[in-house]
Amino acid sequence: MHAETIDLYPTRHTGKPEWQDRMDPVIHSSDPPIPPLSPEMVEDFGEKGYMVLPELYNTAEVAVFRAEIDRIRTDPSVRSSEKTICEPGSESVRSVFAIHRDNTLFSRVARDKRIAGIARYLLGGDVYIHQSRLNFKPGFTGKEFYWHSDFETWHAEDGMPRMRALSCSILLTRNDVSNGPLMLIPGSHRHFISCVGKTPENHYRESLKKQEYGVPDHKSLVDLSDRYGIDTVTGPPGTAVFFDCNIMHGSNSNITPLPRVNLFYVFNQTGNIVEDFLLTRHPRPDFIAERTNFAPLDIQREQFD
Amino acid sequence: MHAETIDLYPTRHTGKPEWQDRMDPVIHSSDPPIPPLSPEMVEDFGEKGYMVLPELYNTAEVAVFRAEIDRIRTDPSVRSSEKTICEPGSESVRSVFAIHRDNTLFSRVARDKRIAGIARYLLGGDVYIHQSRLNFKPGFTGKEFYWHSDFETWHAEDGMPRMRALSCSILLTRNDVSNGPLMLIPGSHRHFISCVGKTPENHYRESLKKQEYGVPDHKSLVDLSDRYGIDTVTGPPGTAVFFDCNIMHGSNSNITPLPRVNLFYVFNQTGNIVEDFLLTRHPRPDFIAERTNFAPLDIQREQFD
Numbered sequence: 001m002h003a004e005t006i007d008l009y010p011t012r013h014t015g016k017p018e019w020q021d022r023m024d025p026v027i028h029s030s031d032p033p034i035p036p037l038s039p040e041m042v043e044d045f046g047e048k049g050y051m052v053l054p055e056l057y058n059t060a061e062v063a064v065f066r067a068e069i070d071r072i073r074t075d076p077s078v079r080s081s082e083k084t085i086c087e088p089g090s091e092s093v094r095s096v097f098a099i100h101r102d103n104t105l106f107s108r109v110a111r112d113k114r115i116a117g118i119a120r121y122l123l124g125g126d127v128y129i130h131q132s133r134l135n136f137k138p139g140f141t142g143k144e145f146y147w148h149s150d151f152e153t154w155h156a157e158d159g160m161p162r163m164r165a166l167s168c169s170i171l172l173t174r175n176d177v178s179n180g181p182l183m184l185i186p187g188s189h190r191h192f193i194s195c196v197g198k199t200p201e202n203h204y205r206e207s208l209k210k211q212e213y214g215v216p217d218h219k220s221l222v223d224l225s226d227r228y229g230i231d232t233v234t235g236p237p238g239t240a241v242f243f244d245c246n247i248m249h250g251s252n253s254n255i256t257p258l259p260r261v262n263l264f265y266v267f268n269q270t271g272n273i274v275e276d277f278l279l280t281r282h283p284r285p286d287f288i289a290e291r292t293n294f295a296p297l298d299i300q301r302e303q304f305d
Numbered sequence: 306m307h308a309e310t311i312d313l314y315p316t317r318h319t320g321k322p323e324w325q326d327r328m329d330p331v332i333h334s335s336d337p338p339i340p341p342l343s344p345e346m347v348e349d350f351g352e353k354g355y356m357v358l359p360e361l362y363n364t365a366e367v368a369v370f371r372a373e374i375d376r377i378r379t380d381p382s383v384r385s386s387e388k389t390i391c392e393p394g395s396e397s398v399r400s401v402f403a404i405h406r407d408n409t410l411f412s413r414v415a416r417d418k419r420i421a422g423i424a425r426y427l428l429g430g431d432v433y434i435h436q437s438r439l440n441f442k443p444g445f446t447g448k449e450f451y452w453h454s455d456f457e458t459w460h461a462e463d464g465m466p467r468m469r470a471l472s473c474s475i476l477l478t479r480n481d482v483s484n485g486p487l488m489l490i491p492g493s494h495r496h497f498i499s500c501v502g503k504t505p506e507n508h509y510r511e512s513l514k515k516q517e518y519g520v521p522d523h524k525s526l527v528d529l530s531d532r533y534g535i536d537t538v539t540g541p542p543g544t545a546v547f548f549d550c551n552i553m554h555g556s557n558s559n560i561t562p563l564p565r566v567n568l569f570y571v572f573n574q575t576g577n578i579v580e581d582f583l584l585t586r587h588p589r590p591d592f593i594a595e596r597t598n599f600a601p602l603d604i605q606r607e608q609f610d
Contacts, residue, residue, distance in 0.1 A: 140523060144558045177482035178535045180557060218445060222562045230483045230561055252485060253449045253558035256535055257527045 005277060009163075011194040012156050012280050017217045018194045024163040026189060026244055028124030028269065034117060045122065048231070049189030050243035056114050057170060057238040060305030065172055068105050069134055069261060072096060083287045092138055098287040100132040100265065105304070110265055112302040115168045115240060119267035122242070123164055126296035130154065130165060130268040131289055136261050142180050142254030147221055149188075150266070151245040152195055153214045158289035159278040163189075165245040165268040172261040176234050180254030182241065187228040188248035193220045199281040216248065224248055270296050310582060314468075316499040317461050317585050322522045323499045329468040331494060331549055333429030333574065339422060350427065353536070354494030355548035361419055362475060362543040365610030370477055373410050374439055374566060377401060388592045397443055403592040405437040405570065410609070415570055417607040420473045420545060424572035427547070428469055431601035435459065435470060435573040436594055441566050447485050447559030452526055454493075455571070456550040457500055458519045463594035464583040468494075470550040470573040477566040481539050485559030487546065492533040493553035498525045504586040521553065529553055575601050 008023050026046045033042045036053065045051045057065070072078050073093045083097040100110035110116065110129050119127050137143075150167060154160040175181040195214050233241050243249065245266075254260060273294045276283070283291060313328050331351045338347045341358065350356045362370070377383050378398045388402040405415035415421065415434050424432050442448075455472060459465040480486040500519050538546050548554065550571075559565060578599045581588070588596060 140526070144560050146560055176535075177537050178488050178557070183483050183561070218562065221445070225562050230481075232482050250560050252483070252560055255449050255451055255555050255557055256488070257523065257530050 007278055008161070009151075009155050009192050009194075011152055012197060012199055012214070014194065015196060017196055017220055019220070020192050020194075022163060022190045022192060022246065027122060028164055029121050031121070034121050037118065037121065042122070045242065045244075048186035049247035050184050050186065050231075050233075050241060052233055052235060053240045053242070054235050055238045056240040058305060059238065061303075062172055062237040064105070064304045065109075065170070065263065066261070068103070069136070069172070072103070072134065073136065082285070087138065087141065087143065090141070092141075093136055095133045095135050097131070097133045099134055099263070100129045106132070106134070106263065108302050109170070109263060109304070111297045111299050113299050114301070115170070115265065116267065116297050116299045118242060119166055119168065120299060122166060123267060123269040126270040127267040128270055128294050128297055129265055129290060130158070130160070131266040133264045134262070135264055137180060137254055137259060139179070139257040139259045140255060142260065144180070144253045145251045147216055147248055147250040148214055149193070149216070149246050149248055152192070154245065154289065155278060156195075156199055156214060156280045157284055159274040159276055159283065160268065160272065161275050161278060162272050163244070163246050164272040165266060167243050167245065168265045168267065169241045169243075170263040171235055171239045171241070172237050172263065173259055174236055175239070175260060176258075177232055179256045179258040179260055180251050181260070182233040182249060182251055184231050184233065184243060185224045185228050185248040186231050188224045189244040189246040191224075192246065221248070270294055312583055313466070314456075314460050314497050314499075316457055317502060317504055317519070319499065320501060322501055322525055324525065325497050325499075327468060327495045327497060327551065332427060333469055334426050336426070339426050342423060342426065347427070350547065350549075353491035354552035355489050355491065355536075355538075355546060357538055357540060358545045358547070359540050360543045361545040363610060364543065366608075367477055367542040369410070369609045370414075370475070370568065371566070373408070374441070374477070377408070377439065378441065387590070392443065392446065392448065395446070397446075398441055400438045400440050402436070402438045404439055404568070405434045411437070411439070411568065413607050414475070414568060414609070416602045416604050418604050419606070420475070420570065421572065421602050421604045423547060424471055424473065425604060427471060428572065428574040431575040432572040433575055433599050433602055434570055434595060435463070435465070436571040438569045439567070440569055442485060442559055442564060444484070444562040444564045445560060447565065449485070449558045450556045452521055452553055452555040453519055454498070454521070454551050454553055457497070459550065459594065460583060461500075461504055461519060461585045462589055464579040464581055464588065465573065465577065466580050466583060467577050468549070468551050469577040470571060472548050472550065473570045473572065474546045474548075475568040476540055476544045476546070477542050477568065478564055479541055480544070480565060481563075482537055484561045484563040484565055485556050486565070487538040487554060487556055489536050489538065489548060490529045490533050490553040491536050493529045494549040494551040496529075497551065526553070575599055
């Protein structure tokens with residue numbers, strides 16, 4: 001499908017971090033925006049690299065999602081699956097991957113027009129799921145997730161060639177300033193900051209718990225936050241957050257009693273499928289990064305209540 | 306000075322946590338408030354258990370404090386002192402204790418009318434410093450500090466008899482929602498929640514890094530946050546936060562590049578000095594909890610710019 005053989009975003013090759021400008025658009029479509037997007041919202045996404053849509057899913061739908069997640073988290077076959085990642089030093093389920101494949105309900109969510117339609121519009125063409133997961137950040141002991149650009153990881157570890165992907169997170173609990181919400185550096189998506197150090201083999205299990213590779217340097221983070229500041233995403237259950245694949249983001253720990261639960265889908269444009277020549281290591285497992293099925297999502301309006 | 310021999314707030318004696326009502330006032334004075342306090346502010350402190358006074362110290366004064374802290378943190382004799390606590394797993398200075406004794410500038414701050422005068426008013430009489438420290442929560446790696454009531458610790462580990470003490474924290478960096486600010490449960494100061502488990506000897510060094518004893522149970526925290534919610538203290542440098550000795554508080558980690566630096570003074574009323582019979586272990590060192598010098602502070606208006 002691709003004839004490219006040039007790595008436009010080299011990373012993990014040199015001993016020092018390097019900045020380069022983004023070589024891809026953020027908004028890949030020139031058509032008029034589809035509802036509920038307005039031209040202003042699209043422009044804002046282009047500038048900031050993220051947008052928040054409160055109450056994209058209603059209370060009844062959130063309840064349906066939560067019930068299914070509670071079932072999944074206590075399902076012994078899920079707990080013992082390699083697709084399940086636990087909290088560091090605990091048996092508590094933190095993430096379950098590939099929910100768009102393994103779970104009937106969450107595969108319907110993946111193709112729901114409310115999120116997949118927006119992804120298709122912003123990415124300017126058909127999309128498929130590169131990665132999906134449910135995240136459960138427990139109360140009291142939820143750990144921080146350090147700053148990173150998803151694209152840097154997907155590029156170096158999965159072979160994603162270009163910046164033509166985005167994440168959609170559907171919040172299933174209230175996210176407020178105190179329970180370790182998503183923090184983003186608005187505007188950071190316009191720079192690609194290479195990371196230092198070779199990628200070790202098979203480190204994905206640890207990196208999903210605690211990142212040590214693909215970690216941006218302190219000076220770059222100081223420069224980014226001085227220049228752009230740090231935004232915090234808060235909202236009621238049912239809120240959806242869309243963010244560009246290259247925006248710098250992370251989250252602090254959560255000592256409050258309030259867990260943070262969300263559904264997480266990565267949409268990639270079908271012209272941007274992973275390429276082996278870009279890999280800095282053996283590819284991650286298929287449940288973390290799609291490597292075989294690039295069929296476009298059959299997007300339709302779904303309803304879950 | 307005291308003839309009391311009854312422990313009004315038993316803790317760390319039983320196998321299950323117990324709630325009891327506070328047996329002491331929050332506002333110990335019935336005089337009209339002193340400036341800058343208004344009757345409304347005092348009433349609010351009584352209700353919530355804390356108050357925030359933005360810009361109690363001006364920019365120039367903050368700069369003087371910061372310069373002195375930078376000097377202290379790199380002073381080899383301070384770094385090697387037992388009064389200095391480092392970050393877990395790091396040589397980075399987190400806290401330096403007894404700054405009201407060892408440091409000329411910060412002993413003047415301790416008796417400054419702007420903070421000590423307010424403490425004397427709220428506590429209804431002469432005050433002395435039970436504990437002081439500077440806190441440095443670094444950027445990128447600042448760790449969380451779990452929920453606790455200071456009074457529970459001071460009662461069990463220092464022998465402080467009654468709830469007639471308060472903390473004043475002077476913020477020396479901007480505290481915003483993203484850099485691990487102080488979280489408080491407003492109203493929680495009206496309940497005393499006993500903690501479970503015997504206090505081990507000499508655990509103070511560890512507990513100042515990461516608390517494992519004097520830790521409230523999950524159910525009590527859920528009940529408190531359901532009932533009262535969680536407030537987050539933010540403000541520019543120079544802001545002072547006063548909070549009651551028994552309010553439940555803590556903070557999340559800080560992955561942002563922005564460090565959090567503050568000065569911290571605990572004022573205790575001179576009628577409420579520590580009593581050995583209340584101790585659940587050998588007393589903590591004198592630099593953590595004053596045990597000998599209960600002389601009232603000679604409060605005066607100081608200026609530092």
